Amino acid sequence: MRIDRLHGWLGAGLALAALLTLGCGGGAGEAGEGELSGSVQVDGSSTVYPITEAVAEEFQREHPRTRVTVGVSGTGGGFQRFCSGETDVSDASREIKPSEAEACEANGVEYTEVRVAWDGMAVVVNPANDWVQCLTVDELKRIWEPGSTVRRWSQVRQGFPDREIVLYGPGTDSGTFDYFTEAIVGEEDASRADYTASEDDNVLVQGVSGDPASLGYFGFAYYEENQGKLRALGVDGGAGCVQPTVETIESGEYDPLSRPLYIYVSDRGLAKAQVREFVEFYLTEGSELVRAVGYVPLDPDQYQDELEKVRGLADGAPSAPRAPADTAGEVTDTAAEGDATP
Amino acid sequence: MSAAEIRSGRALLEAPPELQARRRKGKVFQWVCLSATLVGVVVLAALLIDVLVDGVAWLTPAFFTEFPSRIPERAGIKSALYGTIWLMVLVAVISFPLGVAAAVWLEEYAGKNWVQTVIQTNIANLAGVPSIVYGILGLAVFVRWMGPITGGRSVLSGALTISLLILPILIIAAQEAIRAVPSSIREASYGLGATKWQTVRHHVLPNAFPGILTGTILALSRAIGETAPLIMIGALTFIAFVPEGPRDAFTVLPIQIFNWASRPQDEFRYLAAAAIIVLLVLLLSMNALAIWLRNKYRRDW
Numbered sequence: 001m002r003i004d005r006l007h008g009w010l011g012a013g014l015a016l017a018a019l020l021t022l023g024c025g026g027g028a029g030e031a032g033e034g035e036l037s038g039s040v041q042v043d044g045s046s047t048v049y050p051i052t053e054a055v056a057e058e059f060q061r062e063h064p065r066t067r068v069t070v071g072v073s074g075t076g077g078g079f080q081r082f083c084s085g086e087t088d089v090s091d092a093s094r095e096i097k098p099s100e101a102e103a104c105e106a107n108g109v110e111y112t113e114v115r116v117a118w119d120g121m122a123v124v125v126n127p128a129n130d131w132v133q134c135l136t137v138d139e140l141k142r143i144w145e146p147g148s149t150v151r152r153w154s155q156v157r158q159g160f161p162d163r164e165i166v167l168y169g170p171g172t173d174s175g176t177f178d179y180f181t182e183a184i185v186g187e188e189d190a191s192r193a194d195y196t197a198s199e200d201d202n203v204l205v206q207g208v209s210g211d212p213a214s215l216g217y218f219g220f221a222y223y224e225e226n227q228g229k230l231r232a233l234g235v236d237g238g239a240g241c242v243q244p245t246v247e248t249i250e251s252g253e254y255d256p257l258s259r260p261l262y263i264y265v266s267d268r269g270l271a272k273a274q275v276r277e278f279v280e281f282y283l284t285e286g287s288e289l290v291r292a293v294g295y296v297p298l299d300p301d302q303y304q305d306e307l308e309k310v311r312g313l314a315d316g317a318p319s320a321p322r323a324p325a326d327t328a329g330e331v332t333d334t335a336a337e338g339d340a341t342p
Numbered sequence: 343m344s345a346a347e348i349r350s351g352r353a354l355l356e357a358p359p360e361l362q363a364r365r366r367k368g369k370v371f372q373w374v375c376l377s378a379t380l381v382g383v384v385v386l387a388a389l390l391i392d393v394l395v396d397g398v399a400w401l402t403p404a405f406f407t408e409f410p411s412r413i414p415e416r417a418g419i420k421s422a423l424y425g426t427i428w429l430m431v432l433v434a435v436i437s438f439p440l441g442v443a444a445a446v447w448l449e450e451y452a453g454k455n456w457v458q459t460v461i462q463t464n465i466a467n468l469a470g471v472p473s474i475v476y477g478i479l480g481l482a483v484f485v486r487w488m489g490p491i492t493g494g495r496s497v498l499s500g501a502l503t504i505s506l507l508i509l510p511i512l513i514i515a516a517q518e519a520i521r522a523v524p525s526s527i528r529e530a531s532y533g534l535g536a537t538k539w540q541t542v543r544h545h546v547l548p549n550a551f552p553g554i555l556t557g558t559i560l561a562l563s564r565a566i567g568e569t570a571p572l573i574m575i576g577a578l579t580f581i582a583f584v585p586e587g588p589r590d591a592f593t594v595l596p597i598q599i600f601n602w603a604s605r606p607q608d609e610f611r612y613l614a615a616a617a618i619i620v621l622l623v624l625l626l627s628m629n630a631l632a633i634w635l636r637n638k639y640r641r642d643w
Contacts, residue, residue: 039591043579053580054412060582069591070580086494293412 044078044091088269397615414609477574493589515557
């Protein structure tokens, strides 16, 4: 009878599926001979995600038996998991908060803060614009704050021409948007809405370069690639006018539109060979990738410092409790003999 | 007004104004209903065309064998596809026996008393609970609390969560299939001296099976597109490997699509469209299988 046959068939199928499931249970993460394997768990900031994703991708090309997972829970969500010991590495677009550090301590999670890149933002105008060289944070705030009534350049500062100001900026899904609004308006995601928004920075580049009276902002990397078509404005955060350059972003002088990006690495993670390799890879091969995904890499010396910090930790006994800030200087010397990398 | 005019319909057009107004209302209503129907069809067609136009060119063999990548030309859905298959197999293995057993108990063993009523009402209500709520439950129970067994944010946790989500649907479908088996069959079985277990085992279940199977497949095809609960339990990750066991981390097609669609570059939108095509093909073939099974084994009593 047909139904009986179907029945038997199904039973067999289910049994097979169950077998498969059970049979596969063990094998995950077993090491090959001398080959790097095991898992590296990363979670955290969506701003740092593109860098970590690129690093994870390249790292796994080199070490195919490792398994790197990269989540995007946001900096806070990432720390929550990190401090409960779930992840090895946490992406962060800000320093760890005291409350988060307490949570880590409560769970006995020791960690190291590692800087991996700079995130800068350029405020740009059309090259044909000859009336503005520099805007203060306050002027930018008046232009961009929610409910802003600035429609013409003359409303920004006395002496500017009476021309319509055409605004371009990233859309609300963008990390650049979050950061700009927080740094300039003072509240994350608070912005006027009547501007041309695009998640694609190339659209913004085209918009500003095609409109003499326009003003826009986006990631510094895009400005760097399009210097011929745009002019970046200096930003005055209270200490005079600072032009965005790789140098001023790196030094933190280009304030408030630059910030360092971090990864936090747990000591328990560093004790694992694959995590240690991953972090070293991040700091050696990473600078190329940082540039490729649109951020400003650290100075090579800084990468070297961070690398030595991590190596020193991995070599030393990671169990003694200590404040992560003090570690940097002390460990640098011990690790100097590590690898003679250029 | 001559009889010929009435027959030819001319008289209808010249009917008294109130009657004309009533007829007009009828016509308007008919059109409203038709356009309501068309909204769904047109939207579906627009969606399919849009997705096909964007995605077809990216459906290369490499698309199925490559892992996700930040470089669109190098990106594929291997980890997401394997993750989805893993998840579906596990969900089937977990939810099918549970669902069928529950349905058998409710239909064959539980009498018509308040216990049965309470459970039945609860199941019906559970079927309407938003999926994100199951995600929170899964995060608390399977990821955190049962972490040492499930491996935390693993395929197994995901499968258990999704199983909970589709169980109510599955139970209701199985119950209906069991209820459709005429009681004369059961009575004949009892009449020949069979026990309740024998009756259920040899007569009720085999006859209800096609219906149960159809219900299961339809429930699974709902599960295949679920995203929210899986994001909740932490499957939204960059994963460039295939799960090797139920305790491994995973990602699934809808999450990969979400990830790609939220990227700024156009190429990733096309990749997302290509992945949507794969997901739709999977979904439609599961539904087709369900319909085929139903037609093939349908029985009229």
